[in-house]
Amino acid sequence: MNLRRGTTLIELMVAMALLVVFITIAFSTFSSMAWQRATARQMLEIRGTLRTASESISEEVRLAGWPTYDGPVDNLNPYLVNPKENELSDSLTIVIPDASPSGKAHQVRYYIEGTAVGGWRLMREECQLKTDYDTTLDTTTMHVDPLTPYFKQIVHVYFALSGGRITTVMVARLQLQGRSRDVTVVGLTYVRNY
Numbered sequence: 522m523n524l525r526r527g528t529t530l531i532e533l534m535v536a537m538a539l540l541v542v543f544i545t546i547a548f549s550t551f552s553s554m555a556w557q558r559a560t561a562r563q564m565l566e567i568r569g570t571l572r573t574a575s576e577s578i579s580e581e582v583r584l585a586g587w588p589t590y591d592g593p594v595d596n597l598n599p600y601l602v603n604p605k606e607n608e609l610s611d612s613l614t615i616v617i618p619d620a621s622p623s624g625k626a627h628q629v630r631y632y633i634e635g636t637a638v639g640g641w642r643l644m645r646e647e648c649q650l651k652t653d654y655d656t657t658l659d660t661t662t663m664h665v666d667p668l669t670p671y672f673k674q675i676v677h678v679y680f681a682l683s684g685g686r687i688t689t690v691m692v693a694r695l696q697l698q699g700r701s702r703d704v705t706v707v708g709l710t711y712v713r714n715y
């Protein structure tokens with residue numbers, strides 16, 4: 522009898538087909554894990570940046586005050602310029618005292634700046650008041666600083682005042698491989714003298 526050792530062409534084709542199936546499964550699993558890792562990394566980075574910005578805003582709101590204000594009694598918080606009670610706004614404007622020798626209060630405004638092409642960032646605009654008794658701005662002292670770097674993902678920032686609380690909502694949208702995910706950071710600050 523003539524016995525041959527080796528593999529047949531059919532056995533070789535079956536083995537190669539199984540190898541291709543296993544490689545495809547391994548590659549799709551690896552690419553899915555890589556996408557999830559990249560998404561998680563970007564979400565953490567954006568959430569961290571927005572949370573830092575939210576905490577900076579909260580800290581400054583807690584410092585806000587207008588000790589020399591002599592306005593109407595019904596205005597309990599004259600240093601909260603915008604938004605008004607039970608309103609939603611895309612900017613927050615407050616008045617803070619100044620510890621410098623001039624002692625003049627400053628108006629600080631937070632808002633979103635940018636375009637869809639160049640990206641969006643949260644800005645902080647500060648301008649000294651001409652006197653401590655009104656809201657007239659001395660525009661020669663104005664300076665604007667970014668609170669966040671440019672993000673193509675930032676969608677909106679909202680501020681709301683209700684019952685002595687300023688709620689800050691920052692929403693960003695991630696775009697990875699044609700998929701989108703929303704990242705939301707909410708900050709809550711209790712206002713003094715309310």
